[in-house]
Amino acid sequence: MSAARFPKVVLFDLDGTLLDSAPDMLAAVNAMRASRGEPAMDLAALRPHVSKGARAMVGAAFPGADAGTRDGWIPEFLDHYRRQLGHHGLPFGGIEDALAAIEAGGSRWGIVTNKPESLAVALMPLLGWETRCAVLIGGDTLASRKPDPLPLLVAAERLGVDVVDCAYVGDDERDIVAARAAGMHSVVALWGYRLDHDDPTTWGGDVMIDAPRDMLDPACWPG
Template sequence: MPGFDLQCVLFDLDGTLVDTAPDLIACLQRTLLQFGLPGVDSATVKPQISSGALAMIRQAAPAADDDAQQEMLAFMLTCYQDNIATHSRLFPGFYEALSAIEAWGLKWGVVTNKRQRFTLPLMEALGLTPRAACIVSGDSTGHSKPHPAPMFAACASAGVGPKNCVYIGDALHDITAGKSANMKTLAATYGYLRLNDEPRLWGADGLIENAEQLTGWIKDSLCR
């Protein structure tokens, strides 16, 4: 990659760096029970996580009207805030990947559409806050992804230029945001993909299936 001087690795959070599905789905199931609705198969709502809690509720309770869905959303988010990292963990190999990134003298950070009230406690609970060069949430700027504003905010916080970053995400809006900010992008195919998602058509600079492929891509970039 001529002219590419990698300095910072940026991650989406849910479905890319951290497997938050167990806690989010557990809170959704508790919400459904609270509102007298049947539980839902986890596999049917997991692909909605990248689109937010309301999308999960709409998938699980499509017959509920808007007011009911908003009541369910408030209950679910309170439940989630109280159980932010009960079962959530980094995806396999990513503790080692972050250590490798740091050992290579690179910065890393998070750019997510998750709200600060959830992002910051989750990062803290996982011991990631002191290590991250930047943490940008969905309400940190006036726009959320796919708008590039969060990407630029992350660069400003980390003290790097967008052209010297790679952004990894598991949704089209992640890749769109990264490309709009003139970053390299990698699509995480192990994430919370929908059945009709086709990451190979998103225009990313590469596809990664696991942490080892990410560290391999970074190593190759540093050697060129």
């Protein structure tokens, strides 16, 4: 595949796009539920909420608690998640092949996630990505996070490339909103985490792809 087939830089969301982190998240919420005498939650019940963030996952795990109480439990959830980090989750099938192809094509890739930066950074050596990921922007790295375009703009700036030479791949609507606002090409990852009412055809992404290995096909990349 010609290097010209890939954007100069491919930026990815992390949870639900590169990484199937739902099993780690499940272990965290189930530790919380066990401490409160609640039965374990099923993975299928939590999975759709993972890309929505900690608040959404705690809400799904404890729907009977009021919002203020659940918000107060978020630090506890993050503490449990730190202990489970990388123990159960793995890259989605085909991700490693896609990253290797991007690298072999002479392009770079990075991560822009709403996960706290410290957690995202801690995952990199567990996945073998610490020297491969060219830039990493977390949800608390900057003053704003997705759907604000700032993290994507800063990622491009740090890599010294124009936004039009980047593509952003994500599984949540706010990923696509952020990419469009930044002036980047956007790719909807349909293998990620979505609620039943989420309709990715309405997000305005440039392309939608069904599986990570589709990224090996030059035709999947907008430009």
